[in-house]
Amino acid sequence: MTKLSVNINKIATLRNARGGDFPNVVQTAIDLQEFGAQGITVHPRPDERHIRYKDVFDLRPIVHTEFNIEGNPVKKFVDLVLKAKPEQVTLVPDAEDAITSNAGWDTMKHLGFLTEIITEFRQNGIRTSIFLDPNPKLIETAVKTGTDRIELYTEAFAKDFALGNKKGVKSYVETAEVAHAAGLGINAGHDLSLDNIAFFAQEVPFIDEVSIGHALISESLYFGFQNVINMYLHKLKG
Template sequence: MTKLSVNINKIATLRNARGGNIPNVLQTALDIEKFGAQGITVHPRPDERHIRYSDVRELKPLLKTEFNIEGNPVKKFIDLVLEVKPAQVTLVPDAEDAITSNAGWDTVKHRNFLKEIILEFKNNGIRTSIFVDPEINQIEGAAQTGTDRIELYTEAYALTFAEGHKAGVKPYAECARKAHELGLGVNAGHDLSLENLKYFNEEVPFLDEVSIGHALISEALYLGMETTVKRYLELLK
């Protein structure tokens, strides 16, 4: 079964809009675990506009499932990851002012940079994943960095699926096969939802984990968090 890691950034965004501690980010993460999710994802940015670095530190001793920290490996981020030591770190090349992640790494151009950072994380017992576009040459480039996994950037799939074109899943399936052939684990995330996840999971082989935040938190406003998490888990069976 493909594992579900829930990104709780949007919970922190709602909290930060008013100040105080409502909704409670830590309690929400524990509830999501209780409802069956196999992981919690956070994506702290330098301006801490949603998840704060203090949230990351407070979450680590509380969580019982896999903790995944995403982000651009600037020094502040690297220091945080080495301090907290999550199960997994996902390297994402987002600009400081990006609203959300909007591209994968050029693993060929940045191979040496990624290789150095990944080695440091792996020497500290942290599994590494690189956020990549669904292109074979980027998967091959990722394999040369020493990473454990890649995370396929799925916005393009979500857009074509919403337009009724299921063929958009094809490059993802091809890249997943190539990653598996090269000894890499396969994660996926960005704009996956209750509408498009089932087909993606059926068509893309060797899928270890999906990381889902915006859609899941939005759907939970209508369905409730427990029902929403359990629906995702059903789709991943």
């Protein structure tokens, strides 16, 4: 079964808006795991506008499912990951001023850089995943980096699906099949929601994990965290 990892960045955004510690990101992570979430994801950025670096260390002791830290592997981020030692690090090529992630890696162009970074993480026992556009041609060089997994960047799928274009999933199916044949694990994330997750999970094979934040937090305003987690888990079962 595909695992559900919940990105709690938006909880930190809400907390930071008032300058206090409510809602508390640690308690939220505890509750989400109790409700059935199979992982917790954070994406600290250099300006710490949502998840702060301190949050990572506060969260580490209480995440007993899977801790996934996403981010651009600048030195500060690499040092953070090596100290926190999450189960998984997801490498995302986002600019410092990016509102949200908006592209995957060109594994051909950045082969040397990614290989160096991934080698260091793997030597420290941290599973690595590369954020990737749905393009089968990128898989060969992704394998050469030594990464354990890829994470399919699903924004394009979500936009197509919202417009009624279900054929937009084709490139994701093709990329997943090539990646699986090459021995890579496959994650997926970005703009997945209760509206589109069942179709995506049914159509795209070999998905180990989905990471969902913005939609899940927004949907929980209406339905509550426990209900929403259960709804996602039900849809992922097929």
